[in-house]
Amino acid sequence: MSKVLKHHPALARLSAFEQAVLAVVRRVPRGRVTTYQELARAVGTPQAARAVGNALHKNPCAPAVPCHRVVKSDGALGGYGGGSPKKIALLSREGVQVRVGRVQQFGSVLFEF
DNA sequence: CTATTGACGACAT
DNA sequence: CATGTCGCCAATA
Structure with missing residues (x-):
């Protein structure tokens, strides 16, 4: 039985905004990606793409x-706490290919809320 | 309350 | 196409 995942203790220490961001990113399916900007819109603050990135960093x-599964609005990779190589590997494992720092077939793998 | 920071975005160069 | 500048926002010092 997996013991974590239901309510991670560190989660409760996050702000409402940060928790909202994580709750939404959770609905992005395997093999698809979304963007910091889309997430910002989804949580009701369309101009907060940058703040969304900060939230994800935590x-x-x-x-x-x-x-x-969150990348930049132009299809560029964006950041990752575990490092870019790790992010690329995780995506690759789900069938999302990244070439020269860009998500291939960005338009078709992009998930819209 | 003000200043700084950062997994961003749009636009100019 | 690559890089720099500036604006935006929430968190934190």
Whole structure:
């Protein structure tokens, strides 16, 4: 039985905004990606793409909460707490190919809320 | 309360 | 196409 994942202790220490971001990113399916900007819109603050990135940076339970499926609005990779190589590997494992720092077939793998 | 920081975005160069 | 600048926002010092 997996013991974590239901309510990670560090999760309760996050702000409402940060928790909202993590809750939403959780619905991005395997093999798809979303963007910092889309997430910002989804939580009701369309201009907070940057703040969304900061929130994801604090994700205490990655990669269970799939913050690795979040990229920049132009399809560029974006950041990752565990390092770019790790993010690329996780995506690759789900069938999302990254070439020269860009998500291939960005338009078709992009998940819209 | 003000200042700084950062997994961003749009635009100019 | 690559890089720099500036604006935006929430968290934190």
